[in-house]
Amino acid sequence: MRLALFLSLLLTTATIGVSQEGEPEERWPDAFSRQYKGTIGEKLAIQMQLECEPTRGLHGGEYVFRGQYWYESKGTLITLWGNDAGWHEIKLDEQIYAGAKKGYEQTGSFSGKLNDDGTISGTWSDGEGKKKLPFTLTPFAPQGSARIKVHALESSWQERTTKGLSSLEHTATVVEVSGVKGAEKINQTLRQSVVATFKEAEVEEDGSQEEASKKKKPEKPATLEDISKAMLAERDDDMIANQEKWSLNYISGVRLNANGVLCTEHITSDYMGGAHPNSVTEFHTFDTNTGAELTLAALFKPEFLKALPKLGVEKLHKAEGLAPAEEIGPDAGLSLGEVEYEEGKFTWFLSPGGFVVHFNPYEVSAYARGNVQYTIPWMELKPWLTEKSPLHKFIP
Numbered sequence: 001m002r003l004a005l006f007l008s009l010l011l012t013t014a015t016i017g018v019s020q021e022g023e024p025e026e027r028w029p030d031a032f033s034r035q036y037k038g039t040i041g042e043k044l045a046i047q048m049q050l051e052c053e054p055t056r057g058l059h060g061g062e063y064v065f066r067g068q069y070w071y072e073s074k075g076t077l078i079t080l081w082g083n084d085a086g087w088h089e090i091k092l093d094e095q096i097y098a099g100a101k102k103g104y105e106q107t108g109s110f111s112g113k114l115n116d117d118g119t120i121s122g123t124w125s126d127g128e129g130k131k132k133l134p135f136t137l138t139p140f141a142p143q144g145s146a147r148i149k150v151h152a153l154e155s156s157w158q159e160r161t162t163k164g165l166s167s168l169e170h171t172a173t174v175v176e177v178s179g180v181k182g183a184e185k186i187n188q189t190l191r192q193s194v195v196a197t198f199k200e201a202e203v204e205e206d207g208s209q210e211e212a213s214k215k216k217k218p219e220k221p222a223t224l225e226d227i228s229k230a231m232l233a234e235r236d237d238d239m240i241a242n243q244e245k246w247s248l249n250y251i252s253g254v255r256l257n258a259n260g261v262l263c264t265e266h267i268t269s270d271y272m273g274g275a276h277p278n279s280v281t282e283f284h285t286f287d288t289n290t291g292a293e294l295t296l297a298a299l300f301k302p303e304f305l306k307a308l309p310k311l312g313v314e315k316l317h318k319a320e321g322l323a324p325a326e327e328i329g330p331d332a333g334l335s336l337g338e339v340e341y342e343e344g345k346f347t348w349f350l351s352p353g354g355f356v357v358h359f360n361p362y363e364v365s366a367y368a369r370g371n372v373q374y375t376i377p378w379m380e381l382k383p384w385l386t387e388k389s390p391l392h393k394f395i396p
Contacts, residue, residue, distance in 0.1 A: 030054045030063075031152035031173055033254045035145075038137035040124045045072040047352065048137060050080070051253040053152055053173050065092060066253070068351075075353045075377065078107065088114040090122075099321020110135060142258035144393070146186075146288050147179035150252070151224060155233045164243035170198065170231040172250040174224070175264055182291025189284060189293065190264065191222035194250055197268055198230040201248050247271050255283065256350045259393035261294070262286045263350040280360045281371065283349035287390060296348070299391055304384040312357060315374035350391075354378045 036048040048069035055064050063084040068077045082092035092110040097103070105127065112122020112135065120137040141147070151174040158167035175190055177183045239246065248270045256263040263285045271277040285294045296305065316322075347358040359365070359372040378394050385391055 031150040033148045033150050033175065034139050035142060035257065036120065036137035037140045038135060040135045041133040046070065047072060049254060053251065065090065069094070070352055077351055077353050085111070090114055090120060097319065099319070101321055144259040145257045146177045146183065146262050148254060148257065149176040149178065150174070151176060153228060153231060155228070155231045157233055157235055159235070159240050161240065165245070166240045166243050167245045168233045168236065168239060169247040170233045172227065172231060173252045174227060175252045175254065177262065177288070180288035182286065182288050185291025186262065186286050186288070188221050191227060193266065193284070194227050195222050195230045197250055198248065201270065244273060246273070256352060259390065260288050261350065261390050262288050265349065281347065281358065283347060285350055294390070299386065299389045300384045301386055307384070311376060312374065315376060319374045351375065355381055
């Protein structure tokens with residue numbers, strides 16, 4: 001006896017929640033990318049970048065939140081993640097990486113309400129739950145920012161037999177840009193990236209390298225319908241026979257959106273059997289006026305790449321909590337040399353705090369260590385910027 005359940009592709013769309021004039025447009029959609037400004041207590045000014053997506057399909061119907069916030073006086077990013085704790089209630093935990101010896105530490109949490117006017121308010125607590133302060137957050141659009149929509153898509157199936165349950169889930173959140181001259185070009189780059197991700201995954205399952213070269217770059221401009229077709233989770237008899245539960249999730253968000261520069265984040269997380277899921281993160285950085293992707297050569301002088309390994313040693317010592325004499329090597333759980341800094345071999349992005357060097361799991365450390373990152377603050381970048389670099393606008 002066999003019971004089969006096939007779930008059709010679902011699509012929801014949401015705006016950033018503020019218009020060009022800063023007024024709320026849409027209250028609480030299923031997916032969004034928003035920036036907030038507010039306070040903790042009476043005097044602690046903060047900003048927050050928050051991403052929201054639904055956990056529908058095989059997981060239910062709740063929201064999942066992730067992002068980061070920073071105190072305006074410091075600019076150091078603090079990671080956030082959480083979910084809805086009830087009707088229009090939100091719970092966000094904050095976390096920092098305290099170095100190789102301490103690992104990740106939970107430093108506090110936000111518990112509040114998603115208000116009808118688009119604001120969030122509630123109580124912030126420290127990591128021990130002893131200190132509690134009220135907080136308020138209001139969505140806002142930074143100067144020179146693009147308007148953002150988020151499309152949440154899903155295609156999945158599951159089938160139960162007398163032997164067990166098999167399933168395949170494909171989900172994606174797709175960022176769409178408007179309100180800037182380069183919007184169309186930016187959207188094409190982002191959509192083609194999603195199509196390529198799912199097409200490549202399909203080819204890997206088929207094992208056809210010739211087909212991969214044909215599917216890697218769409219010949220015509222990609223549409224949401226093209227993404228939907230690429231995401232189609234087709235029923236597989238072998239998976240059913242082996243009771244396999246596979247998934248591929250493409251999660252998009254915003255890292256920086258101000259002063260005519262947009263940096264987007266895209267996390268591909270998959271599970272195709274094995275000890276644990278795998279994930280890789282890539283970033284796209286755009287000039288919103290032209291829609292062109294910004295390269296290191298456009299942003300920085302050639303000397304910057306040459307200096308980066310030495311700068312990285314200094315910043316990683318601080319990030320990992322190592323003494324100056326301690327080597328960044330196996331004892332610190334890292335394997336990092338000059339070769340990792342060759343252009344095209346390392347991942348980077350722009351954040352409100354500055355230029356971030358990012359290494360995915362396995363690149364310079366074990367899977368359990370997760371992502372390895374360090375930040376070079378804006379002020380320290382000033383000598384390395386090209387004359388026409390748009391990053392001059394971020395220097396205080």
